[in-house]
Amino acid sequence: MNAGQSFRLALKALTTSKMRSLLTMLGIIIGVASVIVILALGNGVQGMIDEQVDKLGINMMQTYVWGRGDGSTMDLDPSDMYDLVEANPDVLTGVSPYVSFQATLRHRDQKFDQTQLYGVSEVMFNSDTQSTMDGGQKLTQGRFLSYLDVARRQNVCVIGAYLAQEAFGGGEQALGQTLSINGTSYTVIGVLDRLNTTTEMAAGGSDDQIYIPYENALQIMGARYVTLYVFTSTSGETAAQAKAIIDGMLYDHFQGDEDAYYTTTMEEQANLINAMMGVVMGVLVAIAAISLLVGGIGIMNIMLVSVTERTREIGIRKSLGAKRRDIRSQFVIEAGTTSAIGGLLGIALGCLLAMGVGSILGAMLTSQMGGGATFSATPTVGAVAVSFGVSVGIGVLFGYLPANKAAKLNPIDALRYD
Incomplete structure (x- = not known):
């Protein structure tokens, strides 16, 4: 029996008991939809942050000053920061006390x-x-x-x-x-x-x-x-060099007290936010993956039941010359087909939810961040492809045990099974 015949038999088995098949796919559908929604929303937020950084200026730096000088002078004066900019025109273009x-x-x-x-x-x-x-x-x-x-x-x-x-x-x-x-x-x-x-x-x-x-x-x-200064560098590429110059001057002014000031660039802030988003996204995707695991267990359970129900069929096929690999491939393909259809339904549901939730969340985030920033929660091709591939892989993985059990059945015992 070739793969095409096995696939047709798998579709026939699924359509014979539609409700049972749907309930079997439910875990896969929920898991795939959850992963797509989470990834789409995460990509939307990350894109909005990157857009906002571009609008504010990738060459911007913020310096916070908490120190009181060396004890013998007044606090750091804004004129000191202007002098620093004038002394380094190759990397610094301006400063604004805030x-x-x-x-x-x-x-x-x-x-x-x-x-x-x-x-x-x-x-x-x-x-x-x-x-x-x-x-x-x-x-x-x-x-x-x-x-x-x-x-x-x-x-x-x-x-x-x-x-x-x-x-x-x-x-x-x-x-x-x-x-x-x-x-x-x-x-x-x-x-x-x-x-x-x-x-x-x-x-x-x-x-x-x-x-x-x-x-x-x-x-x-x-x-x-002044506790906050906003600096601008000549470009995003010179921001790190500009930060080093600013920190060097403050280090000398506060006599080595690095706790008296703090400078951060827009690139560093964006990277920090994206790193935090990555951790949150990873946790949420891991939680959503539990649904895929549950779905895989459901597929394995229903395939074990299917093997039991079709024991005589397996015995007849073996007595007619079917080999172990034929029986195994038939049940593996059946499990993979079940999870693949569940994955496709999950992708459709996930895309609809991503667009719906994204429009609501986008309006909220846009109003909070302002500045003309836009939010788009469109699922990416990569996310859809990975979700579908994982769903099929889970079906094949969890369907292998029942398939192997069916392949190892003794044909004589299988024909006697009532």
């Missing part, structure tokens, strides 16, 4: 208590991607802070969509208008687009923010101490 502060924000009789206020430099706006480097937001009106704004400590600001709407009725009306920060008037020169596009904007939310020159922010705070 100051988060509290102040009284008003527009006429309106008071905004929950607005997030930031002091930054012009470097915080990526000219290549035309978006901010902390959230990936683009401008809908006006412009961002310029070098002259920062150098001259101009009383100008860039506001979020919530402030533009609540204080001025929209972005177009906001340009040229003024806001009061601790009693000082600041002119609105730019309005950012909405970061959260799926829910209503709210006070204190991601769209309730304002940027002013960092020197103005330090003056409002009454301090010169």
